[in-house]
Amino acid sequence: MRNLIYLFVRFGGLLTFVGLELLCLYLVVNFNRKQNQIFVHSSNIVAGSLYERFNEVVQFWNLSEVSDSLAKKNAQLMAEMSEAKFRETILLDSSRNEQTQQRYTFMEAKVINNSINQHSNNLTINRGRKHGLRPRMGVFDDRGIVGIVRNTGRHYSNVMSILHKECRISAAIRRNNYFGSIVWNGSHPRYVTLTDIPKHAKLLVGDTVQTSGYSTIFPAGMMIGRVDTFWLEPGSNFYTINVALGNDLSRSKYVYVVNDLMREEIEQVEQGGDE
């Protein structure tokens, strides 16, 4: 009690001041229309920005979920595009009966491990046999191709990056359809080499290089990159072309896996087997 009195004597002025000012504030806000409006408005601003901050945080946590669902949706939409279909057009009595059959389906995946600075670079993605992955499926992202599935585990798969010295991908110049192979010479992670383009082909710097579709790995027409420089090795009949990749493999996070539904049939035919 004594201490309490002492406290009041010591800080009585301050306590009274704070207490009465709070009371005044209460009165001002509750019984004055103008101040009340300002108060309500300001507290709305404060509360509103608080909610907004909170939502930003929540959104941030949800972001990966959102991206997952978007990637999934993307994969579904890609399967709907005409490049992914096998066209069975039959001409019957001049009436055109157009039928398409699904040729490619796509599955979204997340890169969980990646390397770009070695001679043989690999990625690990979070899809495996359980999700229907098999070796020799193509992997790409939203800006270009990424690699080819090499080993599949139950839940994860190992992807041979296009930055791998054993990786060969059939590619073509979009403008004139000359095709060759994409390889990597192991120097720069943003450049690959397109070989086997014959020297009678007319090339321009900036020509788009895309997948040729001459394999069961990638559908035709997928962007790979652009012609950066090209030259003829002495005595060679084929150009050596430096291609600047459209994508940056060091940043690939969401990728898609190509599933060619007609692969077995094509492979069988190509190997001379019979039905």
Place this chain on the structure above:
Amino acid sequence: MNSTLIAQALRFVFLVLLQVLVFKRFTLGGGNFNYVSVMVYPIFILLLPLRTPSALLIALSFLMGITVDLFYDSPGVHASAGVFMAWIRPGVLAILEPRGGYNLNQIPAKRYLGINWFARYAALLLFGHLFFYFSVEAFTFVYIVDIFLRTLSSFVVSMVFVLIYQFLFDPGE
């Protein structure tokens, strides 16, 4: 002691009446130019005895402010300014303390401490009061220029009346 109490009570009533009956109607310019409001009730807070405990000083100022608020229909606005003024009064007194110190039995008025001293004392407190008052009245610092204009114009006019009050009544207790 008793006479002091009565004197203070009378001053309280007188200043409230003066404020709400006379100066409430007094607006210079009129119309939209509403920059001058004359405040005389702070005189009550100015003239409370020097020995008044800080808590009591603040409580009395609150009482004064809320009474004026009743007539101004602005609950809390004058009261908060009064409370603020009472809270800074000891500090202002400390700044203006004369060489010989205060005689705690007196009130801080012209009669004891001279007109120069009183003018400085009243000016500091009145400016604080008015600035606080117009801030609370606007309730936002968006119109800070406006707040300063109102404070300055009201300060000049109110100061004149505060000094006139000193000369007219020359309060001794």
